[in-house]
Amino acid sequence: MDYVLTTRKLIKYVGLTFHDLPETPFDRPLGEATGAGAIFGATGGVMEAALRTVVERATGKPLQEIEFSAVRGMEGIREATVDIGSRTVRVAVCHTLRNAAKLMAAVRSGTSPYDFIEVMACPGGCAGGGGQPLGTTRAITKERIASLYAIDRSLPHRKSHENPVIQKLYERDLGAPLSPKAHDLLHTTYHEIPPACTF
Numbered sequence: 001m002d003y004v005l006t007t008r009k010l011i012k013y014v015g016l017t018f019h020d021l022p023e024t025p026f027d028r029p030l031g032e033a034t035g036a037g038a039i040f041g042a043t044g045g046v047m048e049a050a051l052r053t054v055v056e057r058a059t060g061k062p063l064q065e066i067e068f069s070a071v072r073g074m075e076g077i078r079e080a081t082v083d084i085g086s087r088t089v090r091v092a093v094c095h096t097l098r099n100a101a102k103l104m105a106a107v108r109s110g111t112s113p114y115d116f117i118e119v120m121a122c123p124g125g126c127a128g129g130g131g132q133p134l135g136t137t138r139a140i141t142k143e144r145i146a147s148l149y150a151i152d153r154s155l156p157h158r159k160s161h162e163n164p165v166i167q168k169l170y171e172r173d174l175g176a177p178l179s180p181k182a183h184d185l186l187h188t189t190y191h192e193i194p195p196a197c198t199f
Contacts (some may be wrong), residue, residue, distance in 0.1 A: 006131035031165035035152030043095035043125035044071040
């Protein structure tokens with residue numbers, strides 16, 4: 001990692017003082033959000049959002065139960081199995097780099113039983129990360145996570161694939177999910193870059 005830019009640093013840099021800001025209605029510069037997008041900030045949220053779409057797309061049936069509570073929580077590593085049609089998928093969710101190292105060691109050794117792993121570097125996910133206000137405790141992080149799930153429950157669309165803005169983007173520009181164009185534009189590959197200089 002070469003640089004880190006947090007919301008706290010940006011707020012300080014531009015000199016924002018929240019108590020001096022006028023009340024304004026919420027704007028949507030990035031379009032409509034879904035509940036699935038709201039829970040991304042909680043450990044297990046990315047996994048749950050993905051499962052909401054994957055299960056529905058793979059089975060072709062609407063979910064009877066939209067919440068995957070087995071991937072929620074503040075335990076360091078959580079495991080779950082999800083039945084998707086005739087297949088049982090094993091998933092794992094972790095937060096903090098110490099727990100990530102444990103899961104990655106199993107992946108490297110070939111002993112990992114998981115089909116899908118979510119890793120959040122910060123305790124509790126982004127809700128407990130370095131960009132949050134100072135004085136974050138485990139209890140405060142839990143409250144933030146609870147508020148993300150409350151936002152999720154309050155929104156009319158709770159699955160990523162139901163987002164009308166995303167549907168229009170695919171319809172207008174990308175074709176279908178997993179189309180060659182979508183794959184080319186939305187997937188990233190990584191490669192090692194040698195250091196620019198040595199000390």
